Amino acid sequence: MPAGVIDEVLPRTRALTRQAVTDGKIPVGQTLVANLDQIVVVASAAHPLPRWGFVDRLLASCAASGFEARVCLNKVDFGIDADMVTELGWYARAGYGVHLTSATTMEGIDELRDAxxxxTTAFTGPSGVGKSTLLNAIEPGLALKVGEISRSTNKGKHTTRFAQLFPLENGGFLADTPGLRQLALWDVSDSDIDQLFPEFAAFIGKCRYGNCSHVTDDGCAIRAAVELGDLSQRRYFSYVKLFTDG
Incomplete structure (x- = not known):
């Protein structure tokens, strides 16, 4: 690989950051990508199956960092079931752009290319969901290396080792990022986690108590909306997990 030359160092505006730990077990912030316009969170219909809770964590991290986010279900040529359709419907109702794609059949690639x-867009998600393959489909000249799925774990093998930014022929940039297997929010207080779920906005402020945790408090408008079917129960459980983990 030819040596690069640094022409200019631009100031960092927004950054997607996760919690990491040092050898001394001290939590620190680890920046994954910065100075973007949007992030596409990628899951796959098969090999591996979607981890919706992990998608929720990534979307929450995007919101905490101030990034617009989209949800992409890749490998739909393997088929999608009713549960996947339901989950994608909840994301669309929450206001996220939703894409169904296949780099094999090219389904949905034109729409994703337009988006x-x-x-400046980063693609992020677990290993093996086809992020690099998607980027190759969007911009064929990239010729990014793609990996295989481990037969023993059904998890992807890392092929992207560090974030890389590539120019698009028709304007803009794409960032390929290493596959993630875990993610903890960084620098987000418990009281702000509900703000990271956009569909909660219509119900926040309607709870009986102003400092409602939306977990055990009586008179919670968000829990009532879940019971009525106005909010996704599974997404709500993701909120509870983030809240209790914090």
Whole structure:
């Protein structure tokens, strides 16, 4: 690989950061990508199956960092079931752009290409969901290395070792990021976690108590909305997990 030359160091504006730990077990912030317009969170319909709770964590991290986020279900050529359709419907109702794609059949690639045109976009998600393959489909000249799925674990093998930024022929940039297997929020207080779920916005402030945790408090408008079917129960459980983990 030819040596690079640094022409200019731009100031960092927004950054997607996760919690990491040092050898001394001290939590620190680890920046994954910075100075973007949007992030596409990628899951796959098969090999591996979607981890919706992990998708929720990534979306919450995007919101905490101030990034617009999209949800992409890749490998739909393997088929999608009713549960996947339901989950994607909840994301669409929450206001996220939703994409169904296959780099094999090219389904949904034109729409995804339009969504990233003229913008700086990072693709993130677990290993093996096809992030690099998607980028190759969007911009064929990239020729990024792609990996295989481990037969023993059904998890992806890392092929992208560090974040890389690539220019698009029609304007904008794409960032390929290493596959993630875990993610903890960084620098987010418990009281702000509900703000990271956009569909909660219509119900926040309607609880009986102003400092409602939306977990055990009586008179919680969010829990009532879940019971009525106005909010996704599974997404709500993701909120509870983030809240209790914090």
């Amino acid at each position: 990233v045109a003229g913008r």
